[in-house]
Amino acid sequence: MHPFDGLTWTHRFAELGPNFFTELPPQGLPDPHWVARSPACAELLGWPAHWADAPQALDAMAGRACWPGMRPLATVYSGHQFGVWAGQLGDGRALWLGEVATPHGPHELQLKGAGLTPYSRRGDGRAVLRSSIREFLCSEAMAALGVPTTRALCITGSALPVMRERVETAAVVTRVAPSFVRFGHFEHFAHHGQPEALRQLADWFIRHHAPECAEAPQPVVALLARVARQTAELMAHWQSLGFCHGVMNTDNMSMLGLTLDYGPFGFMDAFDPGHICNHSDDRGRYAYARQPAVAFWNLHALAQALLPLMPGEPEAAGEQLLDAVEGYRSHFAQAMQQRMGAKLGLAGSDASDQALIDDFLKLMAASRTDFTLSFRRLADAWHTPEPLRDLFIDRDALDAWLARWRQRTTASAQAGMRAVNPAVVLRNHLAEGAIRAAERGDFSETERLLKVLSRPFDEPENPGDAALPPDWASTLEVSCSS
Template sequence: MNALDGLAWTNRFASLGPDFFTELPAQGLPDPYWVAHSPACAEVLGWPADWTQRPGALAAFAGNTSWPGMRPLASVYSGHQFGVWAGQLGDGRALWLGEVDTPAGPQELQLKGGGLTPYSRRGDGRAVLRSSIREFLCSEAMAALGVPTTRALCITGSRLPVIRESVETAAIVTRVAPSFVRFGHFEHFAHHQQLDALRRLADWFIAHHAPECADAPEPAVALLRKVALQTADLMAHWQSIGFCHGVMNTDNMSMLGLTLDYGPFGFMDGFDPGHVCNHSDDRGRYAYARQPAVAFWNLHALAQGLLPLLPIDREKDAEASTERLLEAVEGYRERFASQMLARMRAKLGLAGEQDGDQALADDFLKLMAASRADFTISFRRLSRALSTPEPLRDLFIDREALDAWLARWRARTAADAEARMLAVNPAVVLRNHLAEGAIRAAQQNDFTEIERLLKVLGRPFDEPALPSDAALPPDWAQGLEVSCSS
């Protein structure tokens, strides 16, 4: 029986047909239990606060049953991984449950860790408790920061053993988004020259997620331009909060400009433009400073996937079509630069626009990098530096250089900047050691730290009750590593 009376499923993605997915049930978790759930995400869905207590809810989100209207399926896509064409990929451990009507519009629900699918390749289709907690907490933390992101509704757990570097336990995180369609979906059908399917996908996506592109002379070009601008906005937001994704493959890039697939992510502690959060990324392709350029590269891969939708009857048509797509992608550069500068102006408390603002922002980042000053704490303390500069000065080695910069900054900022800066420079982000504390407690069947952190991360611009949540990371946190293994 459906745990939520009157829940209406629309399942628009399923209407695309079997070229796009394989329909199959989840491989459920034995003896499941609740690990965590997000009241904020449930509110987005319009679900009651007690939805986890309804009959059948635990079984449904542990993959052991389906509610009426759900159509579990795994979608197929391809993509470039670490800059190399990886061929066919697909939902190897994700299972799309369906699409439900909500006050915020249709939202797709997806189980991550629901078992083997035809696209699992050499994997087992499972997710472990450790990575599920990280994705759950970060999805909701990013939403509270205002970053476009998929959401996380809940985690279910089990004592089912899963082998990674060691033996861990299985878990499933339920993800929520208006769409989980990725760059790789378009790449897949273009690469395999399934042009009818590619056109169906483009028409479907435009109709449901980019209707303003439908009447453009070339809808595919308009769609690419829209995705490029959304991606630029996302990258500016990531960079402005010191967030590193870790695996910016084209199959992990959202067509809606959402943060998608929380694997080896991380918020920087000491600022290092070359910081690599993914221990598996030994060449540093996805280092913090390279993220904007990687997104631009990925957009070119998407453009290649959309090219067959444009006229290519003659050689000159092919060249012109390519040029129009490249022009659409080029909009990313200006949009990213303008959005990044706007975010830095806000973080520095600058009112209006002046020619020297870019240099002022760049010079502060250079000072931070030279001292490996903590990214989040530096901006938070800068927010109060008009009245109390000493806490900020304590983070920097070259205090004379910082004082010279502060003099320039004071001359540019306004007396009322503090309140505005505190509203955009968070006190708390999901640092690795905070997540690790919640994980270690959960591995001992104590889920209270997840719940506590979720509440703290839900109000990132407020000073936390526990000062340690906003403090410099402890020494032991320097040894923490995250990789693609989850």
């Protein structure tokens, strides 16, 4: 008997019917091997620590076999990419396997890199080891930071060659989330003139993922307001950590407000509001400082997609949806001030707080100080300001700011500040070290980093994990190629 024969799989998305997906088997990796596994994600699922020792576990996660109850399918969606309507997209290299019951409710499992689908367009349906390690580590790192995110259960690898800018090797990431439904799923049926399918999708999503919206006078408006609120909270969390997504297309925006699709992401080293983490983003559409506004734009695209579901005159219906989207502004401003206030250890709230926050960021930008270290060292600056002062060029200006800051905080705020200002984030050079070792067949650095990133607010045993990046880190480039 298979150890997972008793695992209950459900297929709520498949209830929508073949208009929403294509069923097909995965194209498994030849001669697969384990690269990495996340104990924390397995725990989320309620799976035993030794789950990967089960027969066929490796083959299932490499797309070579299906456990009893799995039902692989690729979903169809559309979207705006870099602000331009891109038409039909879809799961070009991802296969949804179904849902499993967990202590935290139903969660979907998805294989990324399991071969061609009808939506692969000009792609090969594969993921490479390099990008798979980045997604795996960052998914789990973001979860440990408390950021809403899809999760990563494991990576399987293979010697199968894959051509990108150079020949690389293939890998599959097993991703986990309550839902992988995106803004683009709704855009697809709206832009293709299928209002009945759009209504079916909205009703299904509300029933399974936003049931409180069903009781509202206008469930669709309530759903949009919910998504706007969750997206605002997500953006505030990203901005407060110096996280840049890199490709905030509407097809990469989660209807549950999760961080979705880790491609050319990056945590900033030197603080620059105009920082562009994606080498493919030559116009800087998705620069760090623009992310909140892009999310607002994407919500308007979602509102436009939902308009056919609204009763009454289009103008009045549109106003209701725009009002729902408009709530994003206040939610984001409030969430951002709360997060930044906590990072600065501010006691209560004061009318001068926003200026205090803004002025610290201006000082950081002027000196291009390290984002993560600036806030981490600020937590200790009440008693030992020198490590923080060492990061700044204009120390007199910093000292003047610290005098204002001390009037709004206390020495006892240190513990709280350390609990929200991480010591370690997945900097590009840390990920690169794990990737280079893995490409030599050594996965120990990936495993070590996973453990370090699972406790981001603790000082790491290796001081280098929390140190300023080496000079060569500035030469690293990440792009849409994966």
